[in-house]
Amino acid sequence: xxxxxxxxxxxxxxxxxxxxxxxxxxxxxxxxxxxxxxxxxxxxxxxxxxxxxxxxxxxxxxxxxxxxxxxxxxxxxxxxxxxxxxxxxxxxxxxxxxxxxxxxxxxxxxxxxxxxxxxxxxxxxxxxxxxxxxxxxxxxxxxxxxxxxxxxxxxxxxxxxxxxxxxxxxxxxxxxxxxxxxxxxxxxxxxxxxxxxxxxxxxxxxxxxxxxxxxxxxxxxxxxxxxxxxxxxx
Amino acid sequence: xxxxxxxxxxxxxxxxxxxxxxxxxxxxxxxxxxxxxxxxxxxxxxxxxxxxxxxxxxxxxxxxxxxxxxxxxxxxxxxxxxxxxxxxxxxxxxxxxxxxxxxxxxxxxxxxxxxxxxxxxxxxxxxxxxxxxxxxxxxxxxxxxxxxxxxxxxxxxxxxxxxxxxxxxxxxxxxxxxxxxxxxxxxxxxxxxxxxxxxxxxxxxxx
Numbered sequence: 001x002x003x004x005x006x007x008x009x010x011x012x013x014x015x016x017x018x019x020x021x022x023x024x025x026x027x028x029x030x031x032x033x034x035x036x037x038x039x040x041x042x043x044x045x046x047x048x049x050x051x052x053x054x055x056x057x058x059x060x061x062x063x064x065x066x067x068x069x070x071x072x073x074x075x076x077x078x079x080x081x082x083x084x085x086x087x088x089x090x091x092x093x094x095x096x097x098x099x100x101x102x103x104x105x106x107x108x109x110x111x112x113x114x115x116x117x118x119x120x121x122x123x124x125x126x127x128x129x130x131x132x133x134x135x136x137x138x139x140x141x142x143x144x145x146x147x148x149x150x151x152x153x154x155x156x157x158x159x160x161x162x163x164x165x166x167x168x169x170x171x172x173x174x175x176x177x178x179x180x181x182x183x184x185x186x187x188x189x190x191x192x193x194x195x196x197x198x199x200x201x202x203x204x205x206x207x208x209x210x211x212x213x214x215x216x217x218x219x220x221x222x223x224x225x226x227x228x229x230x231x232x233x234x
Numbered sequence: 235x236x237x238x239x240x241x242x243x244x245x246x247x248x249x250x251x252x253x254x255x256x257x258x259x260x261x262x263x264x265x266x267x268x269x270x271x272x273x274x275x276x277x278x279x280x281x282x283x284x285x286x287x288x289x290x291x292x293x294x295x296x297x298x299x300x301x302x303x304x305x306x307x308x309x310x311x312x313x314x315x316x317x318x319x320x321x322x323x324x325x326x327x328x329x330x331x332x333x334x335x336x337x338x339x340x341x342x343x344x345x346x347x348x349x350x351x352x353x354x355x356x357x358x359x360x361x362x363x364x365x366x367x368x369x370x371x372x373x374x375x376x377x378x379x380x381x382x383x384x385x386x387x388x389x390x391x392x393x394x395x396x397x398x399x400x401x402x403x404x405x406x407x408x409x410x411x412x413x414x415x416x417x418x419x420x421x422x423x424x425x426x427x428x429x430x431x432x433x434x435x436x437x438x439x440x441x
Binding site for chain 1: 279280281282283288289290291292294295296297298299300301303304305306307309315316317318319321322323325326345355356357358359360361362363364367368394395396397398399
């Protein structure tokens, strides 16, 4: 059985260290480990590097750790929604490594699968390729990208059983499985921990082998861009 | 008369064929979904979904269901969900037939620039570099000229590239051009736009 913790703070007890590399799940504000991010803020851990597709918004997601200057570097594909991020980046307080979104996802997946590097066409001929090994296969040029091996993974799922088997919901799955796979320790926050046997084994999205600690909590699940259509009147 | 945004989107929709899996970018490309008609098209959203539906009705928004532009959307009966590594696996692996996206500049050799203006706010490339490197066909939809009236179809891109030699077809407010050996080839002009007018508005070599 996995260790189930009462709070996000206790779930991180003993695994946080200044200067560590954390892989975080989520896309925009969808499926982000919001409780664990708040707990890292409360813990005051510093000089963190985050591998995360986005950097949250000013007052939610990774944004709350930017406000407290706990982040040293971001490895991300898109950071457009965060004014404080831009301020810190432009003033040189924050390092930024842009990765194409698919390259970032594959770097995490590869790390989790014990693959230290892989070749991809993505970014050939762009600034992304500068300084990277180029190699031709069957007449096409590829660049070498490295797997990410994170010190800690923090992810958010919909349901877990007590062995850490995870089920995600709709597009909140996104980066969570690859982020979970690439960490030495993975802490998952979920909306519900269900009894053993109540998840259909054929529908497990991420096997519990990747998940070391669990915490159940209530999530705000903020919507970034609420868009609706009008009811068609016949 | 040059085409307006909706006419450009409608023209781009003509590029799509029954059975295609397609990724639409933000802006005018998003409007293409309104013009697919009866064609059997499955839209991919690179944050982990095939079979993207329309925006939800008010009150039916779901925080767990968004598109790559972070907008709330809905699912269809054909919808499937998957993680980001799988999503870009299908993109990189050439399973997506076409991507329709906007651009700042396109060069006559098919180079594309649409993610960064040096010295200005840099937001990131998101999934654009992966898409243009991986999908079967890259169709750019954009205005023919910028707000200063200068051609966006250039001999060489001046901005940092999103991809090298990746563009297949360009649909602008003035017409449709293909990237071919030696430059761009005019496929058609918008109704009421002459070939001479299109040539005048284009810096790139037209063959």
